[in-house]
Amino acid sequence: MNAREEILARIRASSGPPSPAPARDYQHADALSPGETLSKFAGRITDYGVLVTEVANETAVADAVREICAARGIGHLVTSPDCPGPWQPQDVMITTDRGLSIEALAAIPAALTGAACAIAETGTVILDGGFAQGRRAISLLADFHLCVVFAAQIVECVPAAIAQMAPAARAGRPFTFISGPSATADIEFDRVQGVHGPRQLDVIIVRTGAASAPRS
Amino acid sequence: MSDFPSRAHTSLKNAQMRRNVRKAVTTIRTKTGRVIAERADWQQLRDAGSAIKTEALGSLDTLLIQLEERIQAAGGVVHWARDAAEARQIIVGLVQATDSPTVIKIKSMTTDEIELNPALEAAGIRPIETDLADMIVQLANEKPSHLLVPAIHKNRAEIRSLFQAEMSRPELTDNPRDLTDAARTYLRDHFTHTRVAISGANFAVAETGAVGVVESEGNGRMCLTLPDTLISIMGIEKVLPRWQDLEVFLQLLPRAATGERMNPYNSIWTGVTPGDGPTAFHLVLLDNGRTRILADQIARQTLHCIRCSRCLNVCPVYERAGGHAYDSMYQGPIGAVLTPQLRGLAEAGSPAFASSLCGACHEACPVQIDIPRILVHLRGAAVEASRATLGGKLSAETLAMASAARIFGNAAMFGFTQDAAGLLGAMVQQDGLLPRLPGLGAWSLSRELPAPARQSFRAWWKQRKPQA
Numbered sequence: 115m116n117a118r119e120e121i122l123a124r125i126r127a128s129s130g131p132p133s134p135a136p137a138r139d140y141q142h143a144d145a146l147s148p149g150e151t152l153s154k155f156a157g158r159i160t161d162y163g164v165l166v167t168e169v170a171n172e173t174a175v176a177d178a179v180r181e182i183c184a185a186r187g188i189g190h191l192v193t194s195p196d197c198p199g200p201w202q203p204q205d206v207m208i209t210t211d212r213g214l215s216i217e218a219l220a221a222i223p224a225a226l227t228g229a230a231c232a233i234a235e236t237g238t239v240i241l242d243g244g245f246a247q248g249r250r251a252i253s254l255l256a257d258f259h260l261c262v263v264f265a266a267q268i269v270e271c272v273p274a275a276i277a278q279m280a281p282a283a284r285a286g287r288p289f290t291f292i293s294g295p296s297a298t299a300d301i302e303f304d305r306v307q308g309v310h311g312p313r314q315l316d317v318i319i320v321r322t323g324a325a326s327a328p329r330s
Numbered sequence: 331m332s333d334f335p336s337r338a339h340t341s342l343k344n345a346q347m348r349r350n351v352r353k354a355v356t357t358i359r360t361k362t363g364r365v366i367a368e369r370a371d372w373q374q375l376r377d378a379g380s381a382i383k384t385e386a387l388g389s390l391d392t393l394l395i396q397l398e399e400r401i402q403a404a405g406g407v408v409h410w411a412r413d414a415a416e417a418r419q420i421i422v423g424l425v426q427a428t429d430s431p432t433v434i435k436i437k438s439m440t441t442d443e444i445e446l447n448p449a450l451e452a453a454g455i456r457p458i459e460t461d462l463a464d465m466i467v468q469l470a471n472e473k474p475s476h477l478l479v480p481a482i483h484k485n486r487a488e489i490r491s492l493f494q495a496e497m498s499r500p501e502l503t504d505n506p507r508d509l510t511d512a513a514r515t516y517l518r519d520h521f522t523h524t525r526v527a528i529s530g531a532n533f534a535v536a537e538t539g540a541v542g543v544v545e546s547e548g549n550g551r552m553c554l555t556l557p558d559t560l561i562s563i564m565g566i567e568k569v570l571p572r573w574q575d576l577e578v579f580l581q582l583l584p585r586a587a588t589g590e591r592m593n594p595y596n597s598i599w600t601g602v603t604p605g606d607g608p609t610a611f612h613l614v615l616l617d618n619g620r621t622r623i624l625a626d627q628i629a630r631q632t633l634h635c636i637r638c639s640r641c642l643n644v645c646p647v648y649e650r651a652g653g654h655a656y657d658s659m660y661q662g663p664i665g666a667v668l669t670p671q672l673r674g675l676a677e678a679g680s681p682a683f684a685s686s687l688c689g690a691c692h693e694a695c696p697v698q699i700d701i702p703r704i705l706v707h708l709r710g711a712a713v714e715a716s717r718a719t720l721g722g723k724l725s726a727e728t729l730a731m732a733s734a735a736r737i738f739g740n741a742a743m744f745g746f747t748q749d750a751a752g753l754l755g756a757m758v759q760q761d762g763l764l765p766r767l768p769g770l771g772a773w774s775l776s777r778e779l780p781a782p783a784r785q786s787f788r789a790w791w792k793q794r795k796p797q798a
């Protein structure tokens with residue numbers, strides 16, 4: 115018997131009766147209004163040391179990006195090939211990732227991406243490689259990650275986000291859940307931010323519109 | 331001798347280590363307590379967590395086959411390993427096939443369990459641990475002492491000296507910020523140049539073929555994203571039936587483990603994605619004693635464990651004895667039940683006695699594993715086994731309980747009264763009055779051990795002190 119058959123046989127010899135599907139009596143559905151959800155999200159990511167900038171609509175994103183770059187001394191951004199024009203400031207150097215080498219990516223100090231979804235309760239942005247997000251390495255090697263989230267993408271609770279991500283999961287897309295900048299507590303359980311991933315995460319929340327809306 | 335009592339005895343003499351561990355677990359307990367209290371539905375989440383695990387173990391064969399199909403359909407390869415040796419052979423072979431002289435690793439207790447690093451080194455492959463704490467432990471040539479914070483036994487000054495020596499950085503201070511930056515610089519080149527990574531997995535989803543790693547530092551993302559080849563190893567019990575189940579475990583795990591609403595990074599991937607991440611993905615499914623645990627109707631809930639380490643952080647024995655006393659990558663209460671079951675009671679039975687049955691672990695566990703019940707069950711089996719082999723001799727488990735008594739000797743007047751009852755029970759057991767331990771009901775002895783008994787216990791201990 116090969117290993118696979120033997121392990122499966124051992125399992126079959128030991129399994130008890132199949133159990134019923136579990137009861138799910140925990141919170142599933144969002145209870146907050148969109149406004150409350152947005153402010154909860156902003157509060158929770160601020161807790162992680164994330165700088166939050168709110169803008170009224172997508173046309174204001176480029177200005178917000180420019181301001182963050184100026185404040186942080188960022189002169190060079192990497193984006194995905196489908197990064198919308200209205201997100202890109204004129205006076206910051208922008209490189210579009212079309213299969214850049216790891217070394218080239220690592221040399222660019224900041225990344226500008228969108229997101230697939232966000233969770234208010236946990237202060238999480240979820241990337242699934244979809245619109246304006248690019249491949250996973252973009253938001254990994256940079257020191258600064260600027261992430262554009264539309265208010266309509268923010269859900270309140272974890273189950274709502276998992277439900278929303280189900281089609282992408284079935285399509286086999288790779289997910290990264292990001293809750294603040296990288297951190298460690300390995301030395302005396304003292305939290306230090308900025309280990310191997312980005313040292314800083316900045317989130318720009320766009321109050322109206324949607325990530326997939328046609329843009330001018 | 332190398333059993334729990336002698337190792338705990340060594341740890342107890344190390345005052346610095348005890349201070350380090352106590353400081354860290356106190357901090358973690360405060361943080362986890364705060365974010366758990368935030369969720370009004372915590373109990374419902376725990377109920378669902380344990381129900382999903384029960385369900386998954388009940389149809390494990392179907393789920394593993396489904397997982398394999400999905401991963402293969404997404405361009406991944408699934409391997410099955412009956413035991414540690416087979417898993418080592420598979421992984422070493424896969425790395426050799428890439429010709430890479432080094433591999434980067436993201437924290438995986440499973441790779442410690444199968445003792446992968448020595449096997450890689452024997453094959454001329456250098457494994458580089460990338461989790462800060464694992465890196466500390468590897469550089470110091472030590473063993474992990476905590477499931478989640480493996481270097482919990484070391485303080486900043488000790489880590490500074492280690493880094494100064496190992497990285498030739500005499501200017502380093504003991505500020506955790508500086509030490510963390512030193513690790514970032516040290517590992518950066520390895521991340522960008524190493525072509526093979528080895529990881530563990532926190533879960534897999536049978537329905538979609540997704541595999542997930544939960545982490546904080548970003549070293550996981552580096553390992554999972556940048557190399558050409560990714561090899562992940564996962565115990566067969568980690569498979570979840572459906573995507574939706576993640577909504578439960580992604581709430582339970584971070585809150586119970588690090589006391590965060592969500593840990594900084596979760597990576598979830600399915601096979602390979604063209605243009606994004608590794609071009610080859612291998613998942614090694616490991617049995618290594620798990621099916622034996624599955625066959626034991628009482629002990630099988632051991633397999634529900636999501637390795638959050640909360641049971642360690644609330645355990646009075648762990649806090650005093652430290653992780654090294656368990657001589658295992660699985661320490662604390664879960665280690666006390668898991669290690670003897672994986673390695674066999676005869677070889678590694680003594681940690682099963684390294685508990686006072688106070689019940690704190692059961693109460694804290696996010697998937698409600700009844701560790702005290704499993705301990706009593708295993709002790710019964712171990713006593714049977716040792717009685718058969720050692721006759722009337724003083725056996726390891728009795729010494730272990732005696733050692734537990736020393737640990738608690740420092741707590742004023744046996745602050746943990748239920749522990750005292752447990753100790754009393756153990757002595758009764760040693761005297762042979764209870765040939766079998768009938769279950770927790772038997773522990774509802776007096777909640778306070780009378781002073782005279784404590785005296786006589788100490789006198790008894792003195793007489794029987796083992797040769798160190």
Ligand code: SF4
Pocket residue numbers: 634635636637638639640641642664691694695696697698699
């Ligand atoms: S036994 Fe429970 S508390 Fe302990 S590590 Fe496992 S899941 Fe966490």
